[in-house]
Amino acid sequence: MYVFGITGGVGAGKSTVLRLIKENFNASVIEADEVGRMLMEPGNSAYLKIVEIFGEDILDNPGEQGSTINRAKLAGIVFNNKNKRMVLNGIVHPLVKKYITEEIGRIRCAEKYDYVFVEAALLIEDHYDIICDELWYIYADEETRRERLKSSRGYSDEKIDSVFASQLSDEQFRSHCSRVIDNSHDEQMTLGQLKEIIGYYD
Template sequence: MKLIGVTGGVGAGKSQVLGYIRDTYKARILLADEAANDLKKPGMPCYEPVIATLGRQILQEDGTINNKKMAEAIFASSEKLAQINAIIHPAVRTYIMEQIRLERESGVNDFFFLEAALLIEEHYDEVVDELWYVYANEQVRCKRLKDSRGYSDEKTASIISRQQPDAVFRSKCDFVLDNSGDFENTKQQIDEKLGVYLCKEQTASSIS
């Protein structure tokens, strides 16, 4: 099983890319943000520590954590943000490593794709076989954010300016997937890349 990390800036189209891979290949897709949300649910490892750190005012009536209230609480205090990161990031990493282990044992899938906003910062390059950078030029990203999320030009520019520059992604990643144009072209890039892996696996299997 090939383990591939996927990263890229907001609006680059990572979800679209992973959706195509999920529908086309025998692949497990794991999104770190979804894992983090699951781990904050009642009864899960991060639920009580997060409440102990931020207080019960972040809870909804049904006892679940209100993500908007949580965000307001942590971004108002750099200390709280650091404390929450220290709770959630290790728990997410533990969960991810366990899922990778289970997938390897099952032998069902050819690929395991891990998508995380902080893939590089959290050193997942030490875990995966290779890193993919989903790229789209800034003009395309801005248009996508305005069309899909209704963001203003100012908000879009602010979000993009706070992210890692293109050069950093390119220097850290093994493969650049250009998703600036027609998605048919993107699919062709994916098929060529994953096709090479599948051919190598088939060759290795026939030899053994």
């Protein structure tokens, strides 16, 4: 069983690529964001540490046992505070990586899938190359990414510039990844690239 890491800039269409993988290959897909949300649910490991450090004011119903974390409140606290954002990431990211590592082990033991794909925005920065056989970069040209972000998320040019500036450059992604999938065009072109690459591992 092969383990591949999927990464790329915002607007590159990673979700589309993951959907194509699920639909066309015998693969399990793990998304770090979904794992993070799950670990932040009441009673789970990240939830307990976040509430301990940031206080009950970040909960939907402070003082009520089992109250969920209000992600908007938490985002408001960390968005413009680099130190608090680093604290939050320092809690969540190691727990997410630990869970994903263990989940890969469970999938491997089940012997059900030929491939596992792990998608994480910080795949490179959090050193997922340690647990992946290869890292794949999902690329789309800047104009395409801007159009997607404006239409799907309603981002302004200023917002897009800010997000782009906070992420790795195209050159940095390419230098860390073994494969590049151009997702600038239609889904059939992307699927064709996936079939060609995955064909090497059959």
